[in-house]
């Protein structure tokens with residue numbers, strides 16, 4: 103709505119108060135930016151100041167509604183905004199300065215891009231008349247970030263700021279979400295030049311209209327296939343989490359009595375403690391999940407994108423299955439695996455329509471194949487090599503702590519209800535395998551980019567969003583050190599996350615690959631003699647540190663971390679785990695999904 | 707592998723073209739020719755891109771183009787009958803007996819000599835890559851001084867049109 107029409111509406115509503123029509127507020131570019139963020143409902147900005155962002159920072163200072171969280175490295179600001187967004191579904195907001203400020207955000211933007219996380223990154227830029235002159239701290243942010251953003255704006259005139267903010271949030275948060283950059287030259291935020299402020303109520307982009315119900319013909323085909331399949335599998339990914347489709351996924355699985363597997367990104371979209379859940383699939387997926395995929399006659403992919411960490415060799419993928427693929431992004435469909443039935447649409451809308459069509463079919467008396475033989479086959483895989491067939495995990499006579507046991511202990515101490523962020527490596531896979539997430543948005547990890555250093559700041563973002571929730575960061579000593587400086591931010595703002603470090607004194611995942619593929623030559627993957635004492639690190643940063651070396655102490659220490667006494671404290675639990683443990687199952691390179699190494703020296 | 711011609715209508719905004727060019731580099735798609743200019747609607751530019759690829763690849767290219775926020779419409783012109791035109795300007799050494807001979811070839815290939823010096827001709831051709839190549843093949847390498855070709859512009863035949 104334009105300013106004029108806004109006034110008209112007011113006049114119509116109350117014709118005798120014409121004089122009272124409030125003139126538009128006159129604000130500077132910097133103040134318009136902050137007002138626009140307020141009007142967008144933003145509650146936190148994660149950021150770091152610098153020269154070209156100083157007008158913006160002054161505008162932040164002169165308002166109260168949005169709290170700014172000062173990180174210690176811009177990468178962490180992006181991961182905090184990202185964690186906040188993953189947990190809440192709302193768009194995370196970052197403000198940084200030009201040059202090194204923006205280049206430091208690149209990893210975080212790429213992380214959000216790969217996992218389709220809504221984020222708006224606002225960056226200071228050198229003044230318009232200096233762009234292109236190699237001015238001090240000039241970096242072409244729009245250029246540098248182009249391949250890893252959903253969209254970007256370079257502000258050319260301050261009056262564009264409110265509309266650019268509106269568009270940025272609209273684009274970031276709808277359709278397939280993603281990061282959007284708004285690069286603002288310093289002169290656009292000049293406090294001395296004022297403009298009429300008006301925040302648009304809605305925005306209409308003629309080239310962008312992502313709200314899709316799915317093609318009815320395709321949906322009908324999918325329903326028929328689902329009703330005829332003898333061995334169906336629902337393969338659900340991050341799109342179900344992002345698209346708020348969990349309840350509908352459960353309803354569909356229950357209605358069809360069919361098995362469900364989740365991608366690394368999809369964990370929590372289907373309750374892991376439910377008996378129809380097969381666990382995670384893919385490279386380190388559960389045996390039964392990968393076997394079910396390989397042997398199925400119908401794979402229904404929902405908000406998943408057939409990542410190479412899932413499919414293994416594409417030409418051997420699910421040889422007997424018809425593929426139905428539902429995704430909001432058409433480019434994800436038939437990119438890796440050709441879909442027999444492609445459905446472009448929003449997960450919730452399409453699943454709702456599928457469910458009602460199935461109901462119709464059932465009322466008409468349509469019958470389906472008996473699922474019992476399929477479940478019997480799945481049960482035989484579970485019995486043979488399911489995760490809980492590993493007897494070492496319950497063997498109390500062992501002294502070395504197995505990393506899996508740490509996750510089981512964490513699960514017990516938090517009653518399966520914590521928000522768990524993770525870093526990248528073996529510890530991430532153990533967390534994904536052994537922490538049973540029953541709800542979406544509780545598992546916060548960098549799946550697509552695999553960004554070490556993500557875990558701590560992401561957990562901090564979650565804790566900002568939900569101060570009363572229990573938030574744990576499962577990390578490795580390698581990943582932890584990639585954003586360890588944020589412990590200082592945690593002290594400043596009282597962010598009481600719990601860090602559970604599976605300390606194997608090595609870049610464990612790299613070392614595992616070297617064990618398996620490079621004759622155990624550990625090139626640049628060990629550093630045991632130079633690691634810091636994490637208990638002292640915790641203390642230096644003003645927090646609590648606890649070290650555990652024996653299995654018998656693990657549960658007690660874990661309980662201490664999550665005790666009422668430590669509720670408002672950041673605690674680092676440094677667990678010295680078995681240094682030689684590998685993550686299994688592991689897909690055999692070049693094979694199909696049923697080709698896995700199951701444990702040391704044992705393959706399918 | 708087929709040669710394809712894709713037409714794109716694009717919001718005429720700063721940085722929009724770089725997103726298209728960036729997309730091709732990022733996704734490992736090779737552009738063969740590209741032409742771009744504003745349309746009669748000053749808010750829109752039109753691009754014509756030619757490239758080769760199998761059906762799956764072209765499908766991905768068009769989907770990715772459509773995903774860009776500034777892209778208004780995408781159409782694969784090679785799906786139907788279409789016209790394509792580019793221009794080639796070529797400067798050749800033309801002395802002695804060669805002057806008449808080159809002039810004859812230009813006529814055969816329906817080109818036009820648009821600039822003349824005592825030693826050289828500059829010739830203009832309208833058409834497609836095949837025609838340009840055929841003319842160049844009539845010349846010995848030592849006679850060619852400079853060649854410049856535009857990207858191709860394409861439009862579908864008949865009444866079909868790419869518009870808003």
Ligand SMILES: Cc1ncc(C[n+]2csc(CCOP(=O)(O)OP(=O)(O)O)c2C)c(N)n1
Pocket residue numbers: 525526527528529530552553554555577578579580581582604606608609610611612
């Ligand atoms: C920023 C970054 N650099 C490198 C890698 C490659 N990488 C993947 S896992 C890993 C080792 C992680 O070590 P640690 O955090 O200690 O976890 P562990 O595997 O030992 O549990 C490395 C180096 C990465 N994922 N991210």
Ligand SMILES: [Mg+2]
Pocket residue numbers: 527578579580604605606607608609610
């Ligand atoms: Mg480690």
